[in-house]
Amino acid sequence: MGMQSVAVACGALTLCLALTTATNPGFVVRITQAGLDYAQEQAIATLERKLSQLKLPDISGDSRVLRVGKVHYELSRLRLRDFHLPYSRITPIPNVGLQVSISNAFAELDGDWRVKFLFIRDHGSFDLKVENIYIKILLRLGSDTSGKPTISTPDCSAHISKVRVLFSGKLGWLYNLFHSVIESRLRKILEDKVCDKVAMSVYNELQTYIRTLPVTARIDDKIGIDYSLVAPPRATAQSLDADLKGEFYSLAHRSPVPFSPLPLAFPSDHERMVYFGASSYFFNTAGIAYHEAGALVFEITEAMIPKDVEFKLNTSVFSAFIPQLEEMYPNMPMKFRLSTPTAPFLTVGEGGISFQPIVDIQAYAILPSSSLAPLFLLSLTGNVSAVINVRSGRIVGSLDVGRIRLSLKDSAVGTFQVRMMQSLINILTSSTLLPRLNARLDEGFPLPLLDRIQLSNILVRFHQNFLLLGADVRFQPRG
Known part of the structure; x- marks a missing residue:
């Protein structure tokens, strides 16, 4: 037998062994797009509550203002009043997992400001409106050694296209002269904080919840059922399938x-x-x-x-x-x-x-x-x-x-x-x-x-x- 024939034979044997050792499920669970949409509604409601609890750091810095000179500013006690996620979509991505897309989200914040330039000091409050927030979250599904499902966020991106800040107080006009600097810093902080909160919510909330899927179910004092995953859940174009023992x-x-x-x-x-x-x-x-x-x-x-x-x-x-x-x-x-x-x-x-x-x-x-x-x-x-x-x-x-x-x-x-x-x-x-x-x-x-x-x-x-x-x-x- 020539080397080519040996290679073909070995390949055929490997294929046969792979086919015979593959584990077919004894039980299959399929979540359709309608089911994923319902799950997304529940998850988005939870995420909305979590984002409304975001803690934002104080901001300080220096900026030069025409005809005024260097201005030192401080923004503190930033409070997030609302965070709304009105439009979202979940999509199964074959061989990858699930993608959640959130569009036209918006938030409102307020806080306190303090300014110092030359010999002048003043303080007041401000309101911040954040609009056109776009968030994309990728959810990867897997299973651990016990056959329980796992979920992770290998990728999250948040983009804010519009930030409007309005300062009040005697020198509010001064802040409004360099609001673009403030808005840029706030935009970057919010984008990072949103994805941090998403990752934390997936780990603390979603991961904990999906692990309530029973790996074993005790029927009585004699019998149990093994519902462990025989493979990681897989996404298709229309559904999410889980193969259980x-x-x-x-x-x-x-x-x-x-x-x-x-x-x-x-x-x-x-x-x-x-x-x-x-x-x-x-x-x-x-x-x-x-x-x-x-x-x-x-x-x-x-x-x-x-x-x-x-x-x-x-x-x-x-x-x-x-x-x-x-x-x-x-x-x-x-x-x-x-x-x-x-x-x-x-x-x-x-x-x-x-x-x-x-x-x-x-x-x-x-x-x-x-x-x-x-x-x-x-x-x-x-x-x-x-x-x-x-x-x-x-x-x-x-x-x-x-x-x-x-x-x-x-x-x-x-x-x-x-x-x-x-x-x-x-x-x-x-x-x-x-x-x-x-x-x-x-x-x-x-x-x-x-x-x-x-x-x-x-x-x-x-x-x-x-x-x-x-x-x-x-x-x-x-x-």
Whole structure:
């Protein structure tokens, strides 16, 4: 093989390795332009308050005035009365981040002046109007080693095109003779201070806030969800996308998932402010985590059967299908233990979420001594579909079970026709097991949301390999 062929082969191998080691997200969050615009409104309101608190230094210097000579001036106690940012625009810049452009901003200040020339001293006050302020801020998005988002300001520029100062007092006319010197100095100070305040606000306010995005969410005492970023957030021409791990895990013991997420063909929807893409990987890791944590084990006794269901869970009832049961364990209460030999595997398609779980049903007779005598072991399979919605920032759902099928895996009471007890098992699962499962699903699983974000106008759509959730957002201030 020639050197060129070796190079081509090595390049192909490198490409293959890169493709196989790339980490696809299990969960995607997309913020559309509408969502960015809303976030900008909230951020600009905060920045406006911060800029109104600017502390400006005293200014002093000397200036020569025609027919007067050298004049020493001092400006002190500069107070910023207002700072308004009426027009702003946020734009995603692909492969860079977000750009915030602020135009036609204006501010008003006042302060005290003091002058000395020849043998004359005087003082008074002044008003300052700053108009046509243009600010451009670049926001770079990243992620730290824990998978939390980060934000920085690699570039900020502020330009003030118009400053008007008016001095009052007996010698105010004198100041007005060299106002251009004062205005130039004030312009430079304000331009620098504005970008300093922007950088400080991004670091203290915005950085702190975006880090409220949960890297992990505890579901209960057994299960958590990993929402860490698998790559820095990326800007496209129309949106900001965040790729999250999207993986359920057992709190007691986290083991590697035996499969990887598939790529998500995210649609270009833009009707809502934010979209969440929950992949089949996301849902299937939930099944694995709950299975490994032993949380998919359920026991059914007669006390758990609703009172309106006329059903007795005892050997007398089941002896109609298993005659020898009454002889071996006459009129004894029974218990069913349901468990999954393997984690359920879900499929997500345009028709919704569905799966065909395999459930082992072990039946016991409860002896007078309260010990358990194994009776028979059934295998149950059936078609299960899920209804999904969003409520209070959580994914909620419910299950619907279609026709179930039974088979006999083992028996300590002889052989019998399993299909004869199909209706009884249907009653048990629909009246007891399904309500318990749906009660848990109704509690929901938290979406990866920043602090004090509320969702509304919910949209739910199914796509191949993932569930798409859309919503508008509202920021809820404290207090």
